[in-house]
Amino acid sequence: MNLDLLRPEICLAVTAVVVIAVDLLCRHKWLVTVVSIAGLLASAGLALSLSGGASQSIGNGLFALDAYAIYFKFLFLGITLLAILASVDYVNRLPKLNGEFHALVLTAALGAMLTAAAQDIISIFLSIELTAISLYALVAMLKNSKSSESAVKYILLGAVNSAILLFGLALVFGFSGATSLHGIWQAVHSIRPENIAENAGFLLGSALTLSGLAFKIAAVPFHMWAPDVYEGSPTPITLFLSTVSKLAGFSILARFVIMTMSFQSDALSNTFGITLAVISAASMTAGNLLAIKQHSIKRLLAYSSIAQSGYMLMLIATAPINSSPSTDGYGYSLLCYMIAFALAELAVFTVIIIASKHADHDTTDDYAGLAKRSPLLACAMTLGLLSLMGMPPLVGFLGKFCVFIEVAQHGLVWLVIIAVVNSVISAYYYLKIIRTIWMEAPASTDNIKSSIAPKLVLLVSCFGLLLFCVLPMLLIKYFEWLGLHY
Amino acid sequence: MNIGLTHYLVLSVLLFGIGLYGTLSRRHAIVVLMCIELMLNAANLMLVAFSRYVFSHGGQAIVIFSLVVAAAEASVGLAIIISFYRQRKNIDIKDIDLLKW
Numbered sequence: 001m002n003l004d005l006l007r008p009e010i011c012l013a014v015t016a017v018v019v020i021a022v023d024l025l026c027r028h029k030w031l032v033t034v035v036s037i038a039g040l041l042a043s044a045g046l047a048l049s050l051s052g053g054a055s056q057s058i059g060n061g062l063f064a065l066d067a068y069a070i071y072f073k074f075l076f077l078g079i080t081l082l083a084i085l086a087s088v089d090y091v092n093r094l095p096k097l098n099g100e101f102h103a104l105v106l107t108a109a110l111g112a113m114l115t116a117a118a119q120d121i122i123s124i125f126l127s128i129e130l131t132a133i134s135l136y137a138l139v140a141m142l143k144n145s146k147s148s149e150s151a152v153k154y155i156l157l158g159a160v161n162s163a164i165l166l167f168g169l170a171l172v173f174g175f176s177g178a179t180s181l182h183g184i185w186q187a188v189h190s191i192r193p194e195n196i197a198e199n200a201g202f203l204l205g206s207a208l209t210l211s212g213l214a215f216k217i218a219a220v221p222f223h224m225w226a227p228d229v230y231e232g233s234p235t236p237i238t239l240f241l242s243t244v245s246k247l248a249g250f251s252i253l254a255r256f257v258i259m260t261m262s263f264q265s266d267a268l269s270n271t272f273g274i275t276l277a278v279i280s281a282a283s284m285t286a287g288n289l290l291a292i293k294q295h296s297i298k299r300l301l302a303y304s305s306i307a308q309s310g311y312m313l314m315l316i317a318t319a320p321i322n323s324s325p326s327t328d329g330y331g332y333s334l335l336c337y338m339i340a341f342a343l344a345e346l347a348v349f350t351v352i353i354i355a356s357k358h359a360d361h362d363t364t365d366d367y368a369g370l371a372k373r374s375p376l377l378a379c380a381m382t383l384g385l386l387s388l389m390g391m392p393p394l395v396g397f398l399g400k401f402c403v404f405i406e407v408a409q410h411g412l413v414w415l416v417i418i419a420v421v422n423s424v425i426s427a428y429y430y431l432k433i434i435r436t437i438w439m440e441a442p443a444s445t446d447n448i449k450s451s452i453a454p455k456l457v458l459l460v461s462c463f464g465l466l467l468f469c470v471l472p473m474l475l476i477k478y479f480e481w482l483g484l485h486y
Numbered sequence: 487m488n489i490g491l492t493h494y495l496v497l498s499v500l501l502f503g504i505g506l507y508g509t510l511s512r513r514h515a516i517v518v519l520m521c522i523e524l525m526l527n528a529a530n531l532m533l534v535a536f537s538r539y540v541f542s543h544g545g546q547a548i549v550i551f552s553l554v555v556a557a558a559e560a561s562v563g564l565a566i567i568i569s570f571y572r573q574r575k576n577i578d579i580k581d582i583d584l585l586k587w
Contacts, residue, residue, distance in 0.1 A: 122548050129555045133562055140566045148570040149584050155563045156518055156579075160509050162559070163525035166552055167502055170529045170545070174495075174536035179544035228585040 005058045005065050008047040008073055009113055015039025016106040023099020033088060036102040040081045040109075047073045052483060061180045063117040067483035071335060072116030072251050079243050079342050080109040086350040086457040087236030089450055097141055105240065108134035112248035119259070121169045121179045124252055128165070128216065131248055132158050135241060139233040150232025157215075157225045165212025171205025172260075181259040193265040203268070206260070210276075213256065216249030217309045218302075220282040227290075230302035235356060238298055239349035242305045243342050250309075254316050254334065261320040269320045276317035277415050284310030284422040292429050295363045297352060300429065301345075304388060307426060308341055311419060315403055318410035332479050333406045337399030339475065340387060340468070344396055347384030347461040351377045354450045354458075364433055369442030377448065378437050380458040387465050389430040390423050395468040398475075494535035501528035515567050515577040519560060526556045 003010075015036060023032050047070060055066035063069070084105060091101050111130030118124040136158065140151030173179055176187030191199050211222060218226040230238045257276070263269045287307030294300035315334045355370065355377055356362045371378035387396030400423070408416045468475055501524055508521030530549045537545030571577050 122544070122551060125548065126551055126555065129559070133555075133558050136559075136562050136566065140569055143569055143572075145573045146584055148566065148573050149582055151566045152515065152570045152582055153585075155559070155566050156509075156515065156522070159519070159522045159559050159563060160506075160525065162555070163502075163505070163522055163529060166526060166529040167532070169548075170532040170536065173533065173542075173545055173548070174540060177540045177542055179542070179548070232585055 002056070002058055005050060005056060006063065008043040008050070008077075009110055011043040011046055012039060012106055012110045012113070015043070016103045016110065019103045019106065020099055023103075029092075029095060029098045032098050032102050033084065033091075036084055036106055037081060039106065040077055040084070044074065044077045044081075047077065052481070057119070058117075061182065062120045062123040063114065064119045065117065068251075068255070069117035071479075071482050071484065072247070073113050075247065075338065075342065076109050076112045076116070076244055079247075079346065080105060080240075082346050082350075082457045082460060083236060083239050083243070085453040086239065086346070086353055088453040090234065090236055090353055094141070101138070101141065101236075104134045104138050108138070108240065109244060112244045112251075115248040116251035116255075118252060119181045119255065121173055124256075125162075125166060125169060128248075128252065129162060131245055132162065132216075135237070135245060138237045138240070139229060141237070142234050146232040147234065150229045153225055154229045154233075161212055161215040161222070164208055165215075168205045168208025168210075168212055171201050172209060173205075175199060175202035175205060181256065184260045185262065188260055188263060191264060191268070193267065196265065196268065206272075209256065210253070210272075213249055213253040214279060217246050217253060217313070218283075218306050219279050219309050219313055220286045220306065221279075223283065223286070223306045223309075226306055227299045227302040230305075231296055231299045235298070235349060235353045238301075239345065239353070242301070242349070243345050246305065246309065247338055247342065250312055250316075250334075250338070254319075257316050257319045263320070273317055273319070273321040276313060276320070277412055280310045280313035280317055281415055281418045282310070283307065283313060284419060288422050288425045288429075291426070294429075295365075297362045297364050297367065297433070300364065300433075301348065304426065304429075305345070307422065308388065310422070311400065311403060312337055312341070314407045314412070314415055314419060317415070318407055318412060321410060321412075332476060332484065333399065333402035335479065335484070336395075336475055337403050340395040340399035340465075343461045343464045343468075344384040344387040347380045347458060347465065348388070350454055350457045350461070351381040351384070354454050355448055364436055367433065368436050368440040370437045372442050373444075373446075374448045376455065376458060380462050381437060382434050383462050383465050385430045385434055389427050393469050395465050395472075398469060398472055491535060491539040495532060498528045498532040498535070501525075501531065513579045515570070515579055516564075518579065519563050519567070523556060523560065526552065 019032055019036050022035050050065060051070045057064055091098055108131045111127050111134065114127035115131060118127050136151060136155045139154050140148055172184060176184045178184055178187060215222040230241060261272050284307045287303045287310060291300050291303035294303060312334060352362065387394040390397045390400040404416050404419060505521045505524035505528060509518050512518050512521060530552055533545040533549050537543060567577055574581060
């Protein structure tokens with residue numbers, strides 16, 4: 001057992017416990033924020049000390065320590081750090097919940113980091129649940145009507161989903177006789193075109209597992225929870241749900257698909273690949289079409305993030321068709337898209353956190369004339385939305401372009417055409433918000449006050465969006481430094 | 487009659503089906519939580535049965551952990567249902583209608 005390789009995660013777990021103790025024992029509430037940020041930085045430092053080495057497995061194959069896992073460790077730590085900074089003012093308005101908020105956010109981030117590294121049925125299930133259970137409690141945090149309603153929806157649907165996921169994993173375990181993804185891969189390899197019928201249980205298990213994971217990334221038809229939960233939960237938690245929780249779902253979905261779905265029979269690979277491609281096309285189409293009609297900004301962004309899941313799922317759909325049992329197989333485009341997506345969501349949601357006066361009510365009309373009230377907020381929101389849309393100079397375009405090219409190279413040209421049409425549809429509602437911000441008369445003239453920390457987050461995310469579009473080589477250098485192979 | 491793997495599998499699939507039907511049809515939030523427990527336990531039963539017949543102890547290890555997860559989920563779920571009850575004085579699933587479309 002080489003548990004010392006889990007030191008970033010252990011550091012984060014200890015920080016979560018220390019945060020609870022500090023909250024109980026100390027009267028200075030700002031100390032909680034300082035401790036959690038220090039813990040996140042320490043964890044990032046420990047992750048840095050692990051990076052660059054050869055791939056290893058931790059705890060008899062429970063977790064992997066490879067470039068892919070380290071990429072997600074840095075990504076999740078970075079997003080969590082920025083999300084905590086962005087919600088400083090928001091949390092100060094809820095003084096009693098300061099400690100719980102930070103401790104639960106840290107455990108959710110811990111679960112996400114473990115999810116990205118998990119390569120065994122046990123660790124996959126446990127780390128997904130660690131993130132999910134922390135988030136159930138966080139969604140319910142406001143204790144008002146909308147927050148508790150969305151929490152009830154989230155936990156009932158989430159618990160049904162985890163039962164389905166566990167049932168699927170049980171079937172996969174039973175028919176392959178192994179709990180590790182590598183063992184499952186060997187069992188998959190022994191499925192020949194002539195003995196498909198004997199392995200029906202395994203295929204059913206894989207399908208149930210994939211639908212369990214599709215719920216986590218809010219892909220159609222498992223997306224129904226997302227708009228309600230995004231709208232009702234506190235905005236910092238909406239930010240967290242749409243970035244960390246969703247990308248954690250993607251990290252394990254990608255690993256599961258790449259490591260296990262390499263069938264010997266072309267018919268099976270095509271069935272799984274095309275099913276994923278259809279889910280992806282349905283997600284972007286439904287997400288974009290339903291977003292057009294929305295008035296609540298958080299609900300609109302929920303549908304937009306369902307569509308974004310569709311774009312990211314495109315590349316995963318190509319994996320069963322061109323099977324290579326390694327997480328390096330996706331190249332850089334998916335990982336680049338994830339960074340672009342996270343930066344854009346951070347910018348947009350931080351603006352909503354700062355600008356919203358009421359925690360549970362936010363229509364797009366409230367943002368009318370935001371440019372006159374606060375140019376910084378308006379610029380950040382515009383940059384974020386343009387990047388989500390895939391406007392050429394921004395990093396969102398870079399990610400989208402690479403994904404489309406790569407998917408087309410793998411032969412799914414029809415999917416790329418649907419995605420391009422969808423990008424055009426999405427431009428309609430993104431540009432509508434931007435027009436509301438810049439062209440319309442302000443709804444009110446009072447100043448938007450905020451402390452320095454959320455503004456810092458805005459600057460960092462906008463700087464990232466602009467920097468990577470001017471110097472995309474930086475991203476490639478970063479991936480090479482992590483040891484990811486193209 | 488020998489009780490074999492098939493019997494356990496059929497039982498667990500039946501339990502899972504009953505649980506899924508219950509979650510979809512029941513209106514009381516706590517009954518829904520109970521049905522979810524039924525689904526989780528069906529999966530646990532399947533894991534233990536496979537573990538016995540496939541001769542791999544991995545399945546039993548998962549069950550130990552998944553029992554803990556089920557307990558955590560139930561406790562958070564009950565807490566959330568209580569907070570919902572304080573708002574609405576009611577825990578009927580049909581009344582969860584504030585957020586839609």
